[in-house]
Amino acid sequence: MSVNDVRVAIDAGGQSTKGARTRLRILDAAARVLREKGYAATRLSDIAEVAGLQTGSLAFHFRSKNELIDEVLRHGMTAGLAGVRRSVDRLGPDATPAVRIEAAVHAHLDGLAARNDYAPAVLRLVDQLPADTRRRFRPTERAYIGYWRDLLTAAREAGELPADLDTALLTRLLLGAMNANLGRADAGPRGRLSTAILFMIGLRGNGASQE
Amino acid sequence: MSVNDVRVAIDAGGQSTKGARTRLRILDAAARVLREKGYAATRLSDIAEVAGLQTGSLAFHFRSKNELIDEVLRHGMTAGLAGVRRSVDRLGPDATPAVRIEAAVHAHLDGLAARNDYAPAVLRLVDQLPADTRRRFRPTERAYIGYWRDLLTAAREAGELPADLDTALLTRLLLGAMNANLGRADAGPRGRLSTAILFMIGLRGNGASQE
DNA sequence: GTCTATAGTTGGATAGAC
DNA sequence: GTCTATCCAACTATAGAC
Secondary structure (H helix, E strand, C coil): CCHHHHHHHHCCCCCCCHHHHHHHHHHHHHHHHHHHHCCCCCCHHHHHHHHCCCHHHHHHCCCCHHHHHHHHHHHHHHHHHHHHHHHHHCCCCCCCHHHHHHHHHHHHHHHCCCCCCHHHHHHHHHHHCCHHHHHHHHHHHHHHHHHHHHHHHHHHHCCCCCCCCCHHHHHHHHHHHHHCCCCCCCCCCHHHHHHHHHHHCCCCCCCCCCC | CCHHHHHHHHCCCCCCCHHHHHHHHHHHHHHHHHHHHCCCCCCHHHHHHHHCCCHHHHHHCCCCHHHHHHHHHHHHHHHHHHHHHHHHHCCCCCCCHHHHHHHHHHHHHHHCCCCCCHHHHHHHHHHHCCHHHHHHHHHHHHHHHHHHHHHHHHHHHCCCCCCCCCHHHHHHHHHHHHHCCCCCCCCCCHHHHHHHHHHHCCCCCCCCCCC
């Protein structure tokens, strides 16, 4: 259920050679350090230490620091969208748009929870990336945003949200509100946070505490 | 009205010696570069270039890179709170809490507008700062958040927001939603964005477009 | 595959002329 | 006050032993 669970599926091949396992250990270490320190403040030596290797040894698995960070980003974004999509799909085809959104909100907040590293790392890194890296990941970012906008649009078309709603705008506000809880997704009862979020976007049919 | 207007008031003394003016030019240049590139990617040489000086000359005005950045942060945060507070105070003592919040939202979004540099720079930098710098600015950050929470609490006590509202939580979500518009505060009609924001926090008495 | 050791860069700090 | 020139620390990348 956690974002990290898809890790193996993403790793090319999925063999468990020693090299492949070390590679994953390095990626996990990188995600953790990047999440804690941010892009520039992360030294290869920090990552190596967490992974239990010497700094120079990283080069055997990743050509450069940027290549390693790229991999963390790619992994985090792909896993994030996959996690949300999985939660929504699990509901089956008969679920109403509002229920789908609720599931998506839960999944997104879960991805931001303290125990995960990849999604928080991605979120922290986006605004710190060199321009070219940032550009390379724009499409993936847009795909994520687009998925949410489609959820909202479907709700609007089902009459669960106002007909004149600007779904692009509300998507941005919604993601902004959710991401403001980075590192706190576990603080306080889960239900309260997601209830507040759903309330904010106008879905207050489920007994929202504010109405 | 813009955040930058308080600059002179903040500069110690307010004299207009040549040195003081150059100092301000450097600060403005720093805010602009920091806003565009972020913390670590900003080189002193970039700032110097924008300010029209040689890199070495910066040292005469600021002891170190960190001191310069500190000043930009201090300036940005102080001016940001001052701008919001001013907009609210201008309403006079008879304004209802809801109207005050509306004014605050306008002021906050205005601070994030494309033409300003300090507030966007601050916003981009907070998550990139070295731990000690970050710690030093926590109190100022809390003061800003606290001001907003007080606004929401007053509205709750006036019966304009639900009595069981968690104002701390909603403050976080509100700021998150607003800040997600960094660099876009001018995109589209101002009214639409702030209307959506006010709607989200449950203030929809003013003819919000979604109701 | 992983280690140690080193080469190469980058960029902030500093000194001293003008 | 501002410039040029230099120093120095930090960190990535690379080479070669084991």
